[in-house]
Amino acid sequence: MNWSDVGDAMFGGLADYGDILALVQNSIWAGAVLGLVGGLIGVFVMQRDMAFAVHGISELSFAGAAAALLFGYDVVTGSIVGSLVAAALIGWLGARARDRNSIIGVLMPFGLGLGILFLSLYDGRSANRFSLLTGQIVSVQNAQLGWLIAISAFVLVALLLIWRPLRFDSLDPQSAAARGVPTTAVSLGFMLLLGLAVAVAVHIIGALLVMALVVTPAAAAARVTSGTLALPLLSAGFGVVAAVGGILLAVMGTLPVSPYITTLSFAIYLVCRIVGGRRGRVTRLAR
Amino acid sequence: MTDAAETVPQSPALPSPVLQIRGAGLQRGERTLWSGLDLDVAPGELIAVLGPSGSGKTTLLRAILGLEPLSEGTIMALGVPVRPGGRGRKGNRRVGYLPQARPLPRDTAMRGRDLVALGVDGHRFGLPVTRRVDRDRVDALIDAVGARTFADEPVGILSGGEQQRLRVGQALADDPRLLLCDEPLTSLDLANQQAVVRLIDDHRRTGAGVLLVTHDINPVLGKVDRILYIANGRFMLGRPADVLTSPVLTDLYGAPVFVLRAGDRLVVVGAPDAEDSHHHHHHDDHEAHA
Numbered sequence: 335m336n337w338s339d340v341g342d343a344m345f346g347g348l349a350d351y352g353d354i355l356a357l358v359q360n361s362i363w364a365g366a367v368l369g370l371v372g373g374l375i376g377v378f379v380m381q382r383d384m385a386f387a388v389h390g391i392s393e394l395s396f397a398g399a400a401a402a403l404l405f406g407y408d409v410v411t412g413s414i415v416g417s418l419v420a421a422a423l424i425g426w427l428g429a430r431a432r433d434r435n436s437i438i439g440v441l442m443p444f445g446l447g448l449g450i451l452f453l454s455l456y457d458g459r460s461a462n463r464f465s466l467l468t469g470q471i472v473s474v475q476n477a478q479l480g481w482l483i484a485i486s487a488f489v490l491v492a493l494l495l496i497w498r499p500l501r502f503d504s505l506d507p508q509s510a511a512a513r514g515v516p517t518t519a520v521s522l523g524f525m526l527l528l529g530l531a532v533a534v535a536v537h538i539i540g541a542l543l544v545m546a547l548v549v550t551p552a553a554a555a556a557r558v559t560s561g562t563l564a565l566p567l568l569s570a571g572f573g574v575v576a577a578v579g580g581i582l583l584a585v586m587g588t589l590p591v592s593p594y595i596t597t598l599s600f601a602i603y604l605v606c607r608i609v610g611g612r613r614g615r616v617t618r619l620a621r
Numbered sequence: 622m623t624d625a626a627e628t629v630p631q632s633p634a635l636p637s638p639v640l641q642i643r644g645a646g647l648q649r650g651e652r653t654l655w656s657g658l659d660l661d662v663a664p665g666e667l668i669a670v671l672g673p674s675g676s677g678k679t680t681l682l683r684a685i686l687g688l689e690p691l692s693e694g695t696i697m698a699l700g701v702p703v704r705p706g707g708r709g710r711k712g713n714r715r716v717g718y719l720p721q722a723r724p725l726p727r728d729t730a731m732r733g734r735d736l737v738a739l740g741v742d743g744h745r746f747g748l749p750v751t752r753r754v755d756r757d758r759v760d761a762l763i764d765a766v767g768a769r770t771f772a773d774e775p776v777g778i779l780s781g782g783e784q785q786r787l788r789v790g791q792a793l794a795d796d797p798r799l800l801l802c803d804e805p806l807t808s809l810d811l812a813n814q815q816a817v818v819r820l821i822d823d824h825r826r827t828g829a830g831v832l833l834v835t836h837d838i839n840p841v842l843g844k845v846d847r848i849l850y851i852a853n854g855r856f857m858l859g860r861p862a863d864v865l866t867s868p869v870l871t872d873l874y875g876a877p878v879f880v881l882r883a884g885d886r887l888v889v890v891g892a893p894d895a896e897d898s899h900h901h902h903h904h905d906d907h908e909a910h911a
Contacts, residue, residue: 496746498747498749499743499744501739502743505729506720509718510739510744511688512688513739514713515743560729560731565730
């Protein structure tokens with residue numbers, strides 16, 4: 335592969351960019367909503383130290399989607415079922431961080447193995463196979479995109495409604511319980527929302543790369559701000575920029591979307607680290 | 622004096638107690654941590670709860686908050702029965718709760734005022750829009766605990782004492798008439814211990830009853846009205862001078878215990894740990910302070 339091939343792969347579609355954008359319009363919307371939701375829920379993933387759980391949920395989500403593919407069910411439904419089962423198991427069995435990590439460590443390879451088994455038994459279009467692991471949002475059908483957007487919107491609204499009790503529980507579960515916060519219900523609710531968000535992310539950037547939209551934006555934002563409002567807003571903004579920017583860049587050529595999203599997400603994180611480091615400590619940007 | 626709960630006689634003019642415990646008992650598996658506990662906390666009274674680790678002090682506070690069931694007995698907090706028959710809400714917003722000063726991680730994405738704000742609206746579901754009245758309340762609490770200068774800093778970079786002052790602000794959000802403190806002074810330096818004790822004492826002077834679990838009586842010795850000393854499945858209740866004596870604690874532990882006075886500090890020597898006493902191991906000086 336020489337440089338002109340690379341150029342073609344990256345920018346070959348530039349001549350028809352307007353037409354391509356019209357075609358992938360719904361994908362861009364789905365990316366935007368997921369970026370927003372991923373950025374917001376990522377704030378709590380960080381506060382509750384659950385990055386590993388995100389990874390565990392995404393592998394079971396992948397297994398669910400692969401099973402749905404093999405048995406001829408709807409792939410989005412399959413990924414949601416897998417995700418929710420994982421989220422419920424982790425939430426139920428792993429109340430304490432140490433238990434949680436070992437349970438995730440047990441679930442994750444099992445889920446990934448099941449998924450690979452289902453995929454190798456599946457004899458349909460091979461393009462579908464790896465898109466679950468590494469994502470290809472532009473190949474998702476419009477009807478499914480509608481579902482992905484609707485699920486993301488639901489997660490967004492539900493997350494806002496439980497925002498304050500969830501924040502209290504994330505910081506200090508004992509005091510939250512003392513103040514009458516139903517901590518068990520709030521934790522479980524959060525796990526289910528996380529499960530839904532991860533299931534959506536699996537279709538957009540793939541099971542292996544979910545963390546680029548659910549963990550990285552929040553981690554980046556936390557480097558430069560600790561404001562209650564600034565942190566989630568910045569994190570959500572980073573998520574949207576990475577997701578939408580990744581799709582916009584990818585459709586210029588023939589390369590998959592995911593590497594663009596993960597690279598953008600990582601670049602934002604790097605910049606935030608440098609900016610945050612230069613300030614010497616975490617400083618608040620705005621109220 | 623043995624394990625009977627000797628409530629200090631209260632004059633009939635006193636207003637009704639903010640906390641009433643009757644015949645309370647706690648079991649952990651086969652083991653009875655304590656039983657037959659009667660305790661009244663009057664408005665404006667500060668009671669310290671002492672005893673070796675594992676003696677069920679924290680569980681007592683959690684039971685008062687309705688977070689954990691007693692094995693037997695009843696609790697009335699602020700005139701309301703706590704989870705009668707195991708029903709009703711867990712937690713109690715009318716009761717203040719001040720936890721141990723666990724330092725928050727450096728990168729905690731929260732400013733000082735947000736820690737206080739959790740006490741004001743942290744329990745509320747619905748869109749997270751801060752109401753003006755809530756913001757004013759948070760400002761008032763920040764002033765009340767002397768946290769104005771660091772309220773807008775990220776909590777992670779604040780000292781343990783500053784964080785604990787903010788937690789006091791959080792605990793006082795609803796001006797609770799009953800305040801429960803669980804080791805609020807642990808891991809604080811002397812100056813900050815005194816600052817936090819002063820805040821607790823100030824609130825007590827507004828007429829609130831305070832139950833304070835501690836392993837070191839010295840920082841609060843001058844402020845305490847009564848002491849509830851739990852050890853060896855039994856307990857003693859009375860004024861500090863009556864409870865913190867060598868004969869009383871020796872009788873309570875069933876082993877030789879010495880209360881020594883070093884300057885204005887009290888040191889309890891020879892008190893076995895709760896678990897240890899059941900396995901008949903004795904560690905002298907294990908619990909250096911009482």
